[in-house]
């Protein structure tokens with residue numbers, strides 16, 4: 001007979017094996033145990049003791065208010081002193097983390113997505129560096145991090161992380177994060193579309209100690225400065241983040257002085273637990289159902305292709321599950337993939353922005369929500385895949401989350417926000433870089449990215465160019481101030497792009513035109529990084545439409561500064577006038593998708609884009625005719641399109657509405673719909689295909705079969721669980737092949753053989 | 760009791776049917792896909808999104824490319840209200856977008872008062888004299 005198993009010895013052995021493996025690990029790579037988990041850590045014994053001891057909610061609230069004020073103070077410091085454009089317009093956050101590393105209190109403004117990201121590097125530090133004799137975690141230490149594989153959106157975002165001690169004991173952490181921009185990638189500005197491997201994406205900092213005794217280590221700093229295009233900015237912002245963290249530490253120490261560490265710990269734990277309880281309660285109020293949606297990504301930023309971002313959200317009891325199965329597999333040599341934390345961060349952001357903005361900005365608000373993603377997909381890529389343009393997949397990920405939640409929220413009696421159509425989700429702005437008029441090397445982007453058009457709401461239109469989906473309270477900056485630093489002008493800016501609204505009973509908030517031209521530098525260029533030039537990347541809601549598509553237009557072989565000087569009447573202030581009238585003789589006018597790789601510009605050449613419109617809400621035939629007229633008066637829509645979309649009858653000269661005629665016209669339209677619409681089955685028979693389009697590369701599942709994903713052609717179907725690598729051909733090679741084929745055909749026809757036929 | 764599910768759809772918990780909120784038309788079983796009871800139209804994107812630059816001169820015009828996206832419009836067969844619009848991949852099946860657990864919905868609303876208009880949530884007021892909690 002076998003001896004009974006000695007459980008104590010087994011445990012001891014396992015402990016030894018774990019210790020051995022830990023000590024002999026040759027590479028502390030990204031840790032899935034940390035990276036794949038967004039939940040608040042379980043209560044520690046100490047936290048348990050503190051929570052039981054400190055039950056006075058007034059005391060807890062008073063501590064929390066002081067900590068919240070400290071976070072706002074830190075935020076303000078970074079915003080005022082930060083050198084990166086991102087800091088100036090609020091692409092930052094400061095926060096206080098529990099001893100276990102969970103963000104408990106974050107600044108109310110700024111980029112809220114960071115609030116569900118920075119716990120990953122902190123947990124990495126806790127797990128690996130505290131007991132590591134060559135590193136250690138002491139009072140006055142500071143750690144830096146930016147590598148998305150260790151928990152981040154992308155590696156333009158740098159965090160400074162400080163432990164806070166009380167009488168030698170670690171009580172919590174503080175951190176400050178800024179979208180810095182430059183990071184030494186193959187293109188300036190920190191978000192290279194051209195990256196084909198993670199090694200093209202510039203500086204990748206796993207969490208490491210860069211501050212000792214509250215001072216930045218000069219040797220490491222010099223190395224980091226040499227790794228980026230903006231060495232001064234790198235130093236300035238490391239200092240600013242450090243000082244913001246030190247201020248937070250000071251405020252926490254003031255609390256510790258009065259209340260003691262147990263009360264502080266009780267406050268942090270109670271806050272997280274009560275937010276999680278409240279989230280579960282709120283979820284329980286939602287109807288039990290599954291909502292399905294998807295959006296189209298029409299580009300990899302290098303070439304146009306159809307990529308699916310797919311979502312099914314299931315609510316059951318107090319569980320809420322976001323399932324992204326069926327989304328496109330990862331593209332092995334394109335930068336649009338995301339690491340899982342970035343996607344989760346954007347889903348969390350959709351709740352903090354538009355569902356429960358009243359809850360504290362922290363990790364607890366998202367902790368109870370579950371996320372399912374297919375491995376090696378654009379929404380959860382492998383560590384080997386580039387992800388510097390993860391914004392493409394996480395912004396569309398945000399949109400499907402926003403679109404699906406709206407369908408849950410409508411029926412709920414207790415709401416915390418208006419139900420709204422999807423926000424515009426792409427950063428239609430110019431990323432720029434080169435040598436400026438002062439001889440300095442720069443790489444960053446126009447803060448206009450923060451002016452995304454708002455989605456229409458259940459009782460009113462969307463706001464124009466209001467806020468980005470990743471920060472409700474970010475600014476678009478002062479262009480005139482920027483122009484002191486950069487050698488280009490925005491010749492047209494903040495002018496709404498006419499006839500680009502997403503129609504509905506309430507229309508989406510619109511975007512504005514940006515026309516830029518380089519002036520004072522021979523070494524300056526632009527890039528743009530958005531999908532949505534062929535198909536909109538959003539949806540409308542409840543009968544409202546999405547926006548249209550937004551391309552890039554260019555005018556080359558012209559110096560508009562000469563035109564403005566000599567023939568100013570020729571310059572026009574809108575994209576349609578310039579492109580349709582072609583007022584500059586000899587110039588070349590062209591259109592492109594919005595994945596413009598870094599493009600050196602000559603003085604006076606025009607780069608022209610429009611920011612996008614948020615989605616529309618409700619049936620356009622129900623739009624109040626007065627709102628239609630108001631949009632005409634505000635040059636948002638032309639009278640012909642106002643009639644075509646909204647079927648309002650009015651006098652074109654006086655804009656007086658004919659109410660009777662409008663009603664009759666709209667009734668006619670409803671009748672017309674009934675005549676043109678097909679019963680569902682007939683429609684499916686006529687239009688639905690068993691496979692994706694044949695002539696366009698398609699990536700993702702088809703017709704709801706999420707076990708199989710297409711990988712670019714009809715005969716390339718893969719197992720969604722293990723799709724394997726997918727390499728796309730360089731667009732220039734594609735073009736060369738096309739031209740070679742043409743050349744061969746021409747030669748054959750003309751009977752000319754190539755000069756050199758040797759292989 | 761009836762539950763307002765969207766701007767134009769409600770579920771009658773007693774008959775277990777989807778209904779049109781505009782004309783009271785009975786659309787279909789609340790346990791099924793309401794879209795199956797609606798009329799569907801494949802809308803040309805050019806009808807909704809103007810080419811603000813000349814499509815004869817340029818490849819990209821601000822109008823979505825109909826080879827790359829389809830717009831499905833769903834109408835109430837009785838009153839012609841446009842209840843839903845879906846932007847989708849050309850030839851893709853319409854999504855079963857709201858698959859409701861009707862039994863759970865009944866349970867949930869057995870503890871609630873019926874609403875004839877949806878609640879909207881707190882208002883954001885420009886007037887700074889007001890303070891909201």
Ligand SMILES: [Zn+2]
Pocket residue numbers: 779780781782783784835836837838839840
């Ligand atoms: Zn109806």
